[in-house]
Amino acid sequence: MFMLSINVKKHLNKLQQKKFRKEFKEFIVEGVKGVEEALNSEFEIAVIVIEGNLRDNSSMQRIIAKAEKEDILVEYCNHSDVADIQTTDTFPGVLAVISQDEQELLSMTEQKILCLAGVKDPGNLGTIIRTADWFGVENILLSEDCVDLYNHKVVRSTMGSIFHTNVLRSPNLQKDLEFLKKKFDYKIYSLDLHGDDVEKIPSNNKSIYLFGSESHGVPSELENLIDQSYTIPGSGGAESLNLAISVGIVLHRISV
């Protein structure tokens, strides 16, 4: 019989809420792949929780061995605990509590930057982070009004890429973009419906690729910071492309 300690259970439940994630500077990652990615990253792990009756699975054994080696606390829970702590529809048998590890702006000044202003859909944000990771664009700058990076749907849809990328939530994106332009010679490129063909979008390291929200585009206070806008030409009947698809096409373009 496995029992999760009351304290851990309470803590996990608090971490379902954004305000407590912010207070504790922690978040939850679920599933074998996510937890293994966390173990292989520089992120600090507070505790790993495994469903007791799965502990003999080979993937769980792998996780347990690695956690022991790195002196990370592992707790076991039973099936009735799972109902209390699950953050997705079906608890995948393992989760980890991770310390948030955000970047400094000054650590981002040598490479391309993907910048997202006001992205609201958790699946979109997670997919975009995963896509940036695929194309090796590590630096991601988020406006404060984006959906919470540590929302479990965001974390899940990054598919582990949250551990490979440098994400910074900027408290004042306009100021930060102005600073990057002035002090580090960055240019800002964006998409709209009347720009140059996206085939021509520059790909050097002093580039910031700026995307706005799903429904409202780039916020007006950032518009005059844009050096050049580009368009993904379409010949069909759709009014617009999905945001994550647009980001994917741009990131592919600049990685070719």
Place this chain on the structure above:
Amino acid sequence: MFMLSINVKKHLNKLQQKKFRKEFKEFIVEGVKGVEEALNSEFEIAVIVIEGNLRDNSSMQRIIAKAEKEDILVEYCNHSDVADIQTTDTFPGVLAVISQDEQELLSMTEQKILCLAGVKDPGNLGTIIRTADWFGVENILLSEDCVDLYNHKVVRSTMGSIFHTNVLRSPNLQKDLEFLKKKFDYKIYSLDLHGDDVEKIPSNNKSIYLFGSESHGVPSELENLIDQSYTIPGSGGAESLNLAISVGIVLHRISV
């Protein structure tokens, strides 16, 4: 006071279920944009339902005028009806019941075809249809085990593109692909991790772009029909790209 007739209410509730959508060959589209796209398309509309207290809004007036002109039944409901009939979290005030209008395989034999085998995520399928519409790829062939095309999440995430594209759910995709290859000289192109650079993917009209499911890729029984596979090169840490992103990059590639 507006009241939705019992029959309409019952019918709407049945259309939440796949088996009744199949039996009645109908589906529901919600929201001003979706209903207007339906009105502007060749699709047949059985009934439009509008929340009574919104009937004076200009967008509703536009819909009502257009419906009257085309002799389409409009029913009004009150707010308490909405709780019974909503298909999304918040009923956007208007919906339409539409007759399914699927294509024949023989209508697809002159143009590029996007083919999806086993796509399970409704948001992915809807986004892919929207993306195909953006790039003017009208012909979309689905395997029978894809998520239901008329699932409300699929319909919603197409953002109206379900009315601009020709979608065919094939009862036997392997047979249909063999037929298109043999009788109409189609070539089948797919993505995997070891193919040629996607930059080289052909773009002529006798091309079928085949994508498998999110987790299992192209089913093995279709693999030997593939003429050439391609890869979207990545340099980062992610194991794979999201399916809809991959489709977006390929469709952009072939439209350049």
